[in-house]
Amino acid sequence: MVKFRNQQSMVKFSVQPYSAVVPPSKRIRLEQTTETPSSPVAMISGDHSSHDRQFTATFDPDILDCNICMEPLSPPIFQCTNGHIACTECCVKMHGICPSCSKPVGKIRCLAIEKLIESLQMSCKHAEYGCTKVVSFTKKKNHEISCPFAPFMCPVASCGFSNLVSTFPLHFQEVHQVRTQEFSYGGWFTVMLAPSDMNVLLKADDMLFLLHYEKSTLGNIVYVTLFGATLQEDQYSYHLEVKNGKKRLSMEGVPRSILGEDSKHVTDFLMIPLRTYGLGDGRVQLELSFHHSGEPLPESC
Incomplete structure (x- = not known):
């Protein structure tokens, strides 16, 4: 649902996929009516009168994308003398020449x-x-990137489960037999990893992290990823450590989002030789x- 408002009239836009618009056209089709909605779609300042009007529009949301990069437009927006629209970044990239x-x-x-x-309000x-x-x-794109209601795909290979973060502790326990361990920020805690473990779900407040435990010929690899947006990565850091007497291996890192490409191509991890630290x-x-x-920051353990 898209809302448009000003002091004189009230406009409501219903956004549908391009394939749902018949005939397929980039034009906005407006249907004017004098009906008063049962529940207002916008708050209107000033005096209300019987002349307030509501418009319903069905249009392809792609018309609000830049014709060049196809990203959503945001002011300032430019056009050539033939009316082709472009965003600021594309005007610079195209050296001020319309590609059309x-x-x-x-x-x-x-x-x-x-x-x-600037007047559109969208769900x-x-x-x-x-x-x-x-x-x-x-602001819609940035909100949706960090929206707490954004669903996540299960990071376990060949699992197609997708849902809210809050559903993953039960999903991991019932489907993947992976336990959840709670902890508090700022202090040290212990995780015992068995040979059969591949993951441990770590929970602090409303955030979830996934501890990965992978086997290799040189040693077992440990690293952590984040159930969150890539924009949230730099808000967190973690410290891993294994000890054997005076011997110690440790690493510090930033948990990468399971949504990002970095989580698929891991370069930051701790390799643990089992003969020394098992x-x-x-x-x-x-x-x-x-x-x-x-x-x-926590003190050294």
Whole structure:
């Protein structure tokens, strides 16, 4: 649902996929009505009168994308003399030449589209999972990246489960036989890794982290990923450590989001030679600590 508002009238846009619009056209089709909605779609300032009007529009949301990079438009928006629209970044990349007609672009503002976009209020695409946020069109993309209601795909290979973060402890326990261990930021805690372990789910407050335990010929590899957006990665850091008498192996890292490419091509990990740091029965005693922005750094264990 998209909302458009000003002081004189109320406009409601219903966004549908391009394939649902018949005939397929980039034009906005407006249907004017004088009906008063049972529940307002927007708050209107000023005096209300019987002349308030509501418009319903069905349109392809792609018309609000840059014609060059196909990303959502945001002011300032430019057009060439033939009316082809481009965002600021593309005007620079194309050296001020419209790729559609070779006319100059980057000096003429498209104020009509700018005003339309600045007035649009849109529901989050994760509304079906419980998000009730209605944000401006220009902020919609950033909100959806960090939306707490964004679903995640299970990172276990060949598992197609997708749902909210809060459902994963039960999913990992019932489907993958992976336990969940709770901890607090700023302090050290112990995780015992058995030979059969491949993952341990770590939970602090409302955040989930996944401890990976992979076997290799040189030693077992340990690292941590984050159930969160890539924008949240730098808010967290972790410290891994294994000891055997005076011998010690440790690493510090940033948990990469399971949504990002870095989680598929791991370069930061701790390799543990079992002959030196194993407990003799195949188990490994791992010490961990997590730091969250604003929390004090933990002392060495």
